[in-house]
Amino acid sequence: MNKRDLQKNIKRSLIVIVDFLFNHRLFFSFIGFVNKHFLNNKIKSVFLVYPAKRRYVTDFTFDWFGKKMKWTPFMIGFFVQKGKVGIIFSVSAEEKELLDDSNIANLKILVKKLEEMRIILGAEMKSFAGILPGILAKKGISKVVRENDPTITAVFRAVEALGKKEGLSNNFPLIVLGGKGFVGKGLLSFFEKQENKSSLKRDIFSIDIDNFNKVPEVLKSIGDKTVVFLNITKKRALNEYIHFFNSKTIILNEVYPEPSIDELNKIKQRGASCYHIVGLKGRVYPSLPGAYRQGVPCCASFVSCQEDDILIKKLI
Secondary structure (H helix, E strand, O other): OOHHHHHHHHHHHHHHHHHHHHOOHHHHHHHHHHHHHOOOOOEEEEEEEOOOOHHHHHHHOOHHHHHHOOOOOEEEEEEEEOOEEEEEEEOOOOHHHHHOHHHHHHHHHHHHHHHHHHHHHOOOEEEEOOOHHHHHHHOOOOOOOOOHHHHHHHHHHHHHHHHHHOOOOOOOOEEEEOOOOHHHHHHHHHHHHHHHHOOOOOOEEEEOHHHHHHHHHHHHHHOOOOEEEEEOOOOOHHHHOHHHOOOOEEEEEOOOOOOOHHHHHHHHHOOOEEEEEEEEOOEEEOOOOHHHOOOEOOOOOOOOOOHHHEEEEEOO
């Protein structure tokens, strides 16, 4: 067994042990009591993640344990932002299971359990990773979904940060892939409000599955300007757009998980570059996998997102 496998097995074993010893109502009630009476409510939020890839389950725990905790939140870590703490929980249900209408009852139970955990710990808010906010809103399980606003603000800041990092003009054109989605609709509205407050006018184009063939027309109207493709579609949908990319293309990915090695190679072959929105500044213990290392996911963050808070990473 090499050093990396040994470290992974130690981490997975520790999570199982922690779950066995501490993932109980009585323990969290004690933490909640300490939080309210001695820590001045330092625990700000509870955050639920799920594995976008099967290997993400085995990154954190053993396969047999993952099957056991498919719909039961188990604590996998915490994050710290500006002196406040967020507790990270996970389930092992995969995206296809979250989307399956036959699991609506399981989703309702899951949300109920996380809300109970929030109350027990004395946290102000709860939040969900990936496409979960959109699923919960669409299925009428959660009427108020807080990820909408913080994620939108963070993505807006990421677009600004990318423009400065690449030395683009203030009004560089932006193509939003997934503009009719849960985050996309809010983001386009947010951009419009920001433009109304300032004199800056930017060409923003919303592209989705129903107007997919409009991309060549949009690119022709842009001419030889550098264009940013903001990817807020579902995972793997980026593949459908790669043949439109060229040396004047910069991709800014918000989708969980980040583009695969195969996708990045295809993007590189087209002469384009690609960035990923890591999240906001903060410390996560243990670090999240892949390109999410060293940042707090946008949908988990509870700090006001300013431009110097956002973290973007160049992948190619």
